[in-house]
Amino acid sequence: MRTLSIFNSLTRTVEKFEPLNPPLVTYYSCGPTVYSRQHLGNMRSYLFADTLKRALEFDGFTVRHVMNITDVGHMTSDADAGEDKVEMAAHAEGRSPQELAARYTQAFLGDLEQLNVEPAEVYCRATDHITDMIGLIGRIIERGYAYVAPSGVYFDVVRYRACGRSVAEAKGSGRPGRLSRQRLEEQHSAQRLEHAPDKRSPHDFALWVLNQPRHLMQWDSPWGRGYPGWHVECSAMAMKYLGETIDLHSGGIDHIPIHHENEIAQSESATGKPFARYFVHNAFLVGSEGAKISKSAGRFPVLDDLVAAGINPLAFRLFCFAAKYRSELGFSLDALKAAERNLYYLWGFTKVARPEQPDAPFARDYYERFAEALNDDLNTPRALAAALELVAEAYRRSDLRVWQTLTALDRVMGLRLEAQLNYVRASRLPDDIQALVDRRTRARAERNFELADQLRQELVARGYEVRDRRDGSSSYAPRWS
RNA sequence: GGCGGCGUACCCAAGUGGCUAAGGGAGAGGUCUGCAAAACCUCGAUUCGUCGGUUCGAUUCCGACCGCCGCCUCCA
Known part of the structure; x- marks a missing residue:
């Protein structure tokens, strides 16, 4: 212990x-x-x-x-x-x-x-x-x-x-x-x-x-x-x-x-x-001017306001995790967006993760760094840095066997990585989307890139993320739940 | 009047008496790609509000000052 x-x-x-x-x-x-x-x-x-x-x-x-x-x-x-x-x-x-x-x-x-x-x-x-x-x-x-x-x-x-x-x-x-x-x-x-x-x-x-x-x-x-x-x-x-x-x-x-x-x-x-x-x-969450957000001051954002602005609630969770609990945290849309980028970075890893394989040895160091930071008066920003660097290291090495470690860390971070993985793996494309995908695949095969790009735009507009791989295959997944 | 806290790059944010001042976002350049996206690589504070002091050495300790904030009335 x-x-x-x-x-x-x-x-x-x-x-x-x-x-x-x-x-x-x-x-x-x-x-x-x-x-x-x-x-x-x-x-x-x-x-x-x-x-x-x-x-x-x-x-x-x-x-x-x-x-x-x-x-x-x-x-x-x-x-x-x-x-x-x-x-x-x-x-x-x-x-x-x-x-x-x-x-x-x-x-x-x-x-x-x-x-x-x-x-x-x-x-x-x-x-x-x-x-x-x-x-x-x-x-x-x-x-x-x-x-x-x-x-x-x-x-x-x-x-x-x-x-x-x-x-x-x-x-x-x-x-x-x-x-x-x-x-x-x-x-x-x-x-x-x-x-x-x-x-x-x-x-x-x-x-x-x-x-x-x-x-x-x-x-x-x-x-x-x-x-x-x-x-x-x-x-x-x-x-x-x-x-x-x-x-x-x-x-x-x-x-x-x-x-x-x-x-x-x-x-x-x-x-x-x-x-x-x-x-x-x-400590408090404070507004951009450094003043606290308070009920008695009248207007204050609630979680629904973020959702209405298209921001994932878990981005707010990560935003808070990225600062020490004893420090005032300056709230701004930019800062929140930065956290959301990190959230999607980690979620994006579910698309390439290797959950069925045991972790590569290098993952251990990052786990230790995370644990040490966390136990050091809840230094969550340092813990988060370890988690992000773990993923970056996996990409860098082209060795993606870090899923066991990452999900262990997520039991503290609480970003629903496991659920996201299941979601990504389980989701089948609706017929109309699949039709667009098929047309795009064909267009690309025929090197009709004008049409292919047009179809990609359509897919993106419909909320799907298009990633073409190096080998010519592509992934089509809904852009985050 | 009393109590408490903060001031680190464009933004968010760690940190330490002396090893290259974490990490992320944004930005710039690059790799990959038909083009994108994603990912990766490189760059980025000779400097940590200001001025003194202690010290061989301070962003880190002490003091003063400037600026900001919270609490002492309900407030996470």
Whole structure:
């Protein structure tokens, strides 16, 4: 078994990854709040999570991956006027929150499928786990880290941050958050003045929201009718499916200061145990001007936009694979097109590959390079370079026996090479296309190149790729599925 | 105000205290081909935002500056 080194946000260093009970890895990654389409920036995160999971599997681990689908409780802010994102969007679209959530959940899963993301072992909806959340909140209250106020049950951030010294002492000088390294008093609190007046501190966050009669989704709880806060579903569901201490937790870099900090706080104050042993965060996809692509900024491309532009979704997958997860990635059509060229380069190899033969010895070096790069904190760009050079080397040597290696690498890259091979091999030409092919073959035999070229143009226009070989034979295949 | 990050060729993007600064795209030239396409070969940053410092030696470490970005309010 190889050892993955990965940057752990908890320690801010690259560490050897060692799960609690190998070969099992318990992995929780943050899923979407389903009130809108997930844009390409979001998709980068899910692709990153997928690559991380595939890398662990490449190394021989068995990954149990849990992803949340948050369909309630995600507020637009923590102020009084904060509204539930799902309910707000539902209202705007004239649907029920349930309909809206179901619709965007489907769209989300469809996107993952198009990107060839391995399905998680468990997708869990927040609304299916209300009792788990209530149980967790109860434990937090018992341990003294949450309190009940008229407007809700709040996590007592000041008490938690005090951790080992008196609350009074900690007030205004609490220890910095483990992930964000921010001290409470250093945070810009001007924006938080609108907070619920019965909160003890502006930093406290809601575990359970009470007395919001206009809210549609409500459940009974020991503290009254209401609904859960945003972060608590992740803690509750992660623990339910993976245990009180999980191996690995990932998400976007923006989750470091709020969501994950809060998850850790509420989880560990409930259990007294470490919540996650490794936290891993991916950087943003940014627009051409270097600004992040964000939902709140309004317009942002979604996967369907790429498809509409004629770009294969897997090109986006490869595009993300070609950059390190911890670096910002600059999105542009040119850059995406470059990735698409690489995709077609690898797919094109299926037309000449020798899947029935064992690999030539030279393939081994490239496999090793790929594995080494991958395990070096997921250096996917270097891994990709190894894969591309493997194919180039095969062409160069005119020794095309590298298929076993290439497909092994593709179990991490996820470009569906195997499926592409089957597709290319299985596809028979439709009769009308075959007729054109026959006519062209005849024309070429008669050295009537004018007609042959005309027929080639026709075939290309119909979506077929024409490749004449040196020996005079030709291949006609649909231009990529 | 606090926390964090970035600046490598036309574009995307790795990387290292000193071996030729990965790889890809685009571009130029070539091989092959009836011509294409595909594939392969060659070329391409004497240089890594700027200025200092440490060092025998820095793109890589330190400092300052310039520029860009994220977070501290929902955000992958």
